[in-house]
Amino acid sequence: MSSLLETTGLTVTFGGLNANDNVDIEITKGSFVGLIGPNGAGKTTFIDAITGFVPTSAGSAIFDGHDLSELKPHERAQLGLVRTFQSLELFEDLSVRDNLLVAAHPTTWYTLALDVFRLRQSNEEIEERIDWALEVAGLTGLEEELPTDLPHGQRKLVGVARALAAQPNLVLLDEPAAGLDTAESNALGGHLRGLLDHDVTVFLIDHDMGLVLSVCDFIYVMDFGKIIASGTPEEVRSNPEVIAAYLGEEAGEVQARSAEELRGISDTAGE
Amino acid sequence: MELIFGLFAGLAAGSVFALLGAGLVIAYRGSGVINFAHGSVAAYAAFTWDELRDMPGETGIGNEGGSIYLPWFDPIPEWGFLKALHINNLPVEIHIMTDPPAWLAMIITLAMSAFIGLLMHFLVFRPLRNSPMLAKVVGSVGIMLYLQAVALLNFGAANRADDGFWVFNSTSEPIANFIGMDDKNLPRSTPYLALAAIIIGAAAWAIYRYTRFGLATRAADENEKGATLLGYSPQFLAGLNWVISSVLAGLAGVIFLHKTMPNQLNLYVVSALAAALVGGLTSIPGAILGGLGLGAFASMGVSATSYSWWPEWLPVDGVRAFAPVLVVILVLYFRGHKLPIRGTVGLGRQPRAPATKHPMVGVGVGVAIALVMSNIFISKWESTLTMTLVAILAMLSLVVLLGFLGQISLVQWTLAGVSSFVLIRLASDGTKVRPMDFFVVWGPDLPDPIAALGGVIAAVLLGLLIGIPALRIRGVQLAVVTLAAIVAIEDLLMRNRPLMGTAAHTMNPTPKPKWFGQYVGALDEQSNQTDYWKYTVFAIIVVALAGIFVVNLRRGIIGRRFLAIRSNERAAAAAGVNVARTKMLGFGVSSFLAGLAGMLVAYKMPMVTSEFFSPFVGLAMIAFVYLGGITTVWGAVLGGMLVGGGLLSEFGSLHFEGITQAYINAVGGIGLVVNAVLTSGEGISLTITNQAKALVATMRGTTPNEGEKEEVVSTEEVNV
Ligand SMILES: Nc1ncnc2c1ncn2[C@@H]1O[C@H](COP(=O)(O)OP(=O)(O)O)[C@@H](O)[C@H]1O
Numbered sequence: 001m002s003s004l005l006e007t008t009g010l011t012v013t014f015g016g017l018n019a020n021d022n023v024d025i026e027i028t029k030g031s032f033v034g035l036i037g038p039n040g041a042g043k044t045t046f047i048d049a050i051t052g053f054v055p056t057s058a059g060s061a062i063f064d065g066h067d068l069s070e071l072k073p074h075e076r077a078q079l080g081l082v083r084t085f086q087s088l089e090l091f092e093d094l095s096v097r098d099n100l101l102v103a104a105h106p107t108t109w110y111t112l113a114l115d116v117f118r119l120r121q122s123n124e125e126i127e128e129r130i131d132w133a134l135e136v137a138g139l140t141g142l143e144e145e146l147p148t149d150l151p152h153g154q155r156k157l158v159g160v161a162r163a164l165a166a167q168p169n170l171v172l173l174d175e176p177a178a179g180l181d182t183a184e185s186n187a188l189g190g191h192l193r194g195l196l197d198h199d200v201t202v203f204l205i206d207h208d209m210g211l212v213l214s215v216c217d218f219i220y221v222m223d224f225g226k227i228i229a230s231g232t233p234e235e236v237r238s239n240p241e242v243i244a245a246y247l248g249e250e251a252g253e254v255q256a257r258s259a260e261e262l263r264g265i266s267d268t269a270g271e
Numbered sequence: 272m273e274l275i276f277g278l279f280a281g282l283a284a285g286s287v288f289a290l291l292g293a294g295l296v297i298a299y300r301g302s303g304v305i306n307f308a309h310g311s312v313a314a315y316a317a318f319t320w321d322e323l324r325d326m327p328g329e330t331g332i333g334n335e336g337g338s339i340y341l342p343w344f345d346p347i348p349e350w351g352f353l354k355a356l357h358i359n360n361l362p363v364e365i366h367i368m369t370d371p372p373a374w375l376a377m378i379i380t381l382a383m384s385a386f387i388g389l390l391m392h393f394l395v396f397r398p399l400r401n402s403p404m405l406a407k408v409v410g411s412v413g414i415m416l417y418l419q420a421v422a423l424l425n426f427g428a429a430n431r432a433d434d435g436f437w438v439f440n441s442t443s444e445p446i447a448n449f450i451g452m453d454d455k456n457l458p459r460s461t462p463y464l465a466l467a468a469i470i471i472g473a474a475a476w477a478i479y480r481y482t483r484f485g486l487a488t489r490a491a492d493e494n495e496k497g498a499t500l501l502g503y504s505p506q507f508l509a510g511l512n513w514v515i516s517s518v519l520a521g522l523a524g525v526i527f528l529h530k531t532m533p534n535q536l537n538l539y540v541v542s543a544l545a546a547a548l549v550g551g552l553t554s555i556p557g558a559i560l561g562g563l564g565l566g567a568f569a570s571m572g573v574s575a576t577s578y579s580w581w582p583e584w585l586p587v588d589g590v591r592a593f594a595p596v597l598v599v600i601l602v603l604y605f606r607g608h609k610l611p612i613r614g615t616v617g618l619g620r621q622p623r624a625p626a627t628k629h630p631m632v633g634v635g636v637g638v639a640i641a642l643v644m645s646n647i648f649i650s651k652w653e654s655t656l657t658m659t660l661v662a663i664l665a666m667l668s669l670v671v672l673l674g675f676l677g678q679i680s681l682v683q684w685t686l687a688g689v690s691s692f693v694l695i696r697l698a699s700d701g702t703k704v705r706p707m708d709f710f711v712v713w714g715p716d717l718p719d720p721i722a723a724l725g726g727v728i729a730a731v732l733l734g735l736l737i738g739i740p741a742l743r744i745r746g747v748q749l750a751v752v753t754l755a756a757i758v759a760i761e762d763l764l765m766r767n768r769p770l771m772g773t774a775a776h777t778m779n780p781t782p783k784p785k786w787f788g789q790y791v792g793a794l795d796e797q798s799n800q801t802d803y804w805k806y807t808v809f810a811i812i813v814v815a816l817a818g819i820f821v822v823n824l825r826r827g828i829i830g831r832r833f834l835a836i837r838s839n840e841r842a843a844a845a846a847g848v849n850v851a852r853t854k855m856l857g858f859g860v861s862s863f864l865a866g867l868a869g870m871l872v873a874y875k876m877p878m879v880t881s882e883f884f885s886p887f888v889g890l891a892m893i894a895f896v897y898l899g900g901i902t903t904v905w906g907a908v909l910g911g912m913l914v915g916g917g918l919l920s921e922f923g924s925l926h927f928e929g930i931t932q933a934y935i936n937a938v939g940g941i942g943l944v945v946n947a948v949l950t951s952g953e954g955i956s957l958t959i960t961n962q963a964k965a966l967v968a969t970m971r972g973t974t975p976n977e978g979e980k981e982e983v984v985s986t987e988e989v990n991v
């Protein structure tokens with residue numbers, strides 16, 4: 001199994017505070033990797049850093065053999081390193097379908113000419129990819145809606161579908177299940193697992209412990225910007241440091257909780 | 272030595288920038304608005320002062336003096352049948368007393384400024400307080416257009432000169448032999464002006480620093496509750512800040528502006544913005560120092576032009592205009608980010624941009640109407656029709672850039688001017704084109720299509736250059752940069768005689784255009800009388816092609832990416848869109864269309880002046896395309912018909928005598944504000960479509976919900 005994304009000593013500093021501190025994360029091709037941690041731990045910052053949305057102050061990130069440091073956000077996306085946003089960030093005045101089309105269509109220098117002279121044939125492959133992305137996100141039938149007309153949970157999923165429409169090799173999902181109920185969340189988990197069959201590697205951040213523990217092969221735990229533990233779901237669940245990190249945030253006997261009960265810890269929507 | 276003198280001499284102008292800049296800062300802190308109309312408020316005050324103090328025999332409309340003119344115009348001037356109804360006209364002029372003393376005139380003038388501040392607060396910015404940033408920008412541009420038009424209507428177009436009073440009197444004995452330079456006299460008022468700016472600035476600073484009101488304003492700046500805790504209503508604070516800001520503008524108008532030039536004054540806002548930006552838009556001392564520094568810097572640049580090493584192609588006016596532009600662009604560029612950082616508040620919800628489904632039908636109908644009109648009606652209509660065509664083309668360029676891509680650039684009409692000027696320069700051969708020409712333009716005598724191409728390329732290159740700051744500067748601040756760019760381009764390029772030919776600035780005789788053996792000008796080739804037929808056909812073809820171009824652009828991949836960038840740059844980048852390159856593409860395409868509009872102007876007129884491309888015509892274009900609908904091709908068509916000299920406005924003037932360009936602009940300014948307040952800028956074309964859809968839906972018995980449902984959901988914004 002080859003590594004698809006590997007960070008070494010990745011550090012992000014915001015005015016003296018290390019939001020990410022020497023983070024080493026490895027994601028192997030075809031795996032389903034999770035990242036959990038209390039609010040403010042630096043999870044979103046990690047995604048921001050490897051997708052080029054915040055500058056890193058030290059460390060390196062290699063994606064599929066490419067050193068990411070010199071690449072702009074859109075170049076990383078074009079390489080197949082595609083993210084979603086915790087804070088929605090949709091094209092609010094474009095229909096769901098148009099949201100996906102922006103990501104799905106590649107452009108070249110003569111795209112404008114094709115547009116203006118209407119020389120383009122309809123593209124089967126792109127149509128199929130979009131239908132597939134909508135299906136994975138459970139949005140089939142909502143193509144023509146505006147994102148603002150959808151409930152919060154589904155808006156999150158528009159972001160997921162848009163990321164999938166961009167033909168990712170590795171998709172980085174930042175709390176996609178926030179705003180979904182248990183049943184919807186489980187359904188999403190099932191769909192996301194299915195991505196592995198489509199050669200899409202998945203990196204998942206979520207507060208829904210049930211979801212993360214049930215779908216991930218391997219989990220990293222972050223607190224105060226540092227990776228404090230990693231391992232299979234079983235290992236992570238019984239790791240004393242992890243329990244301590246969560247205890248620090250909210251009193252309770254986490255140890256005794258089943259995966260299902262862990263849901264609800266800090267699942268305040270958003271940040 | 273020359274430079275040091277320049278530094279001191281520049282403090283006079285610098286003190287105006289400083290005081291205006293401080294006023295901008297106060298308005299910005301009071302209600303988060305960058306007030307593009309700030310210079311126009313100062314101008315209105317300057318006119319009011321001059322009008323009050325006018326002595327018999329001086330220039331101006333009312334030579335009696337002692338009258339004030341309320342900041343509006345009589346909407347029913349000579350409209351025959353209304354007059355017959357004996358409707359009492361709106362009072363505009365109020366006579367106070369003949370030859371009022373300076374102190375009284377001063378009080379009245381400042382009261383007038385305060386009044387304008389209150390009007391702006393209650394009629395525009397208070398209703399807009401929860402609107403998207405874009406609507407506020409559009410609102411303030413509307414006020415600028417309105418105020419300058421009303422000033423023109425009420426005070427006329429003549430320049431005014433006032434000696435100033437007390438220590439500021441500009442006719443007192445100058446300080447001779449200044450800093451040991453025999454030939455240099457510094458006006459005695461200059462040091463007093465600088466001192467006054469510093470004192471007034473310090474007083475304003477102290478008020479905001481130490482009084483409860485100032486504390487409350489700063490608290491309200493952070494959140495509205497803060498002010499309430501201190502016992503002030505946020506709206507009261509906002510209103511009071513508008514008054515203070517406007518009174519400062521009035522002071523600047525009275526004390527500092529001894530020359531009152533219609534139009535020019537309004538653009539002082541550019542330098543004032545530069546000054547305010549030095550203080551980060553929030554610091555009064557910063558704005559004062561920035562203003563004085565800017566004045567000194569510009570004046571040093573002007574002094575430098577007298578050195579022999581100074582290149583001839585850089586004229587004095589250009590240097591003066593370019594200093595603030597440089598400051599604005601540098602400050603904003605280095606404070607900007609390539610992509611907005613997490614949690615940045617965007618421009619807010621933008622007007623929808625639906626794709627046109629059947630463009631050919633529209634084009635067919637439009638062309639048919641245009642052809643019929645140009646053929647059947649009297650020749651007056653041909654001139655009007657062709658003006659409408661020019662405006663439609665210019666507005667299409669705005670639809671692409673402002674409507675689709677969401678970049679608030681105010682400069683596109685100026686680019687049309689550049690294209691026009693370059694075309695003339697390239698197509699001329701240094702001989703008289705028509706017997707009535709006063710000037711000749713030297714040039715390489717290129718074939719007309721190639722000269723036109725050269726003009727369009729010049730517009731595109733310049734458009735791309737202006738696009739570069741847009742990669743990091745967004746929203747309102749981009750509007751500031753482009754407004755600055757307008758001033759720079761006008762003085763640096765269009766009025767640049769060495770570059771544009773001797774006649775630049777005044778009038779550039781246009782060549783006789785031939786495309787592939789076919790004459791396409793609006794003046795007959797032999798007789799030089801207007802004969803629009805060929806030109807009209809040519810213009811219709813160009814505009815129709817441009818319309819189809821824009822419709823297809825919107826329906827294509829690039830158009831969708833434009834809208835994506837308009838909506839959310841971070842998301843666009845994450846979706847693999849090269850935001851920088853796509854923005855540049857938008858600037859290029861839009862400038863291309865503007866360049867074509869410039870070509871149509873050159874072919875329509877016997878000569879082209881920089882007046883025709885003045886910033887205010889450009890702002891009127893923006894006003895009317897917003898009114899028509901900034902996101903649709905139909906919006907451009909409607910806007911083109913509404914704009915001064917366009918079909919509908921001309922139709923109006925046939926029926927209602929006395930409608931002048933200034934009336935049209937004043938109405939346009941009001942329309943812009945109303946549009947911003949009522950429809951969040953969707954414009955007439957979309958409003959009509961919505962209403963029509965709603966009507967159809969009602970008739971079918973379903974609920975009309977097209978426009979409304981967007982509002983409902985936006986309440987839950989659970990992000991960062
Ligand atoms: N752009 C930014 N500027 C300054 N601080 C930031 C920025 N983005 C995130 N932070 C800070 O970094 C820390 C980590 O935040 P984040 O990555 O959002 O955590 P998580 O996603 O784990 O909840 C927080 O303290 C947050 O306030």
Ligand SMILES: [Mg+2]
Pocket residue numbers: 043044045086271
């Ligand atoms: Mg987060």
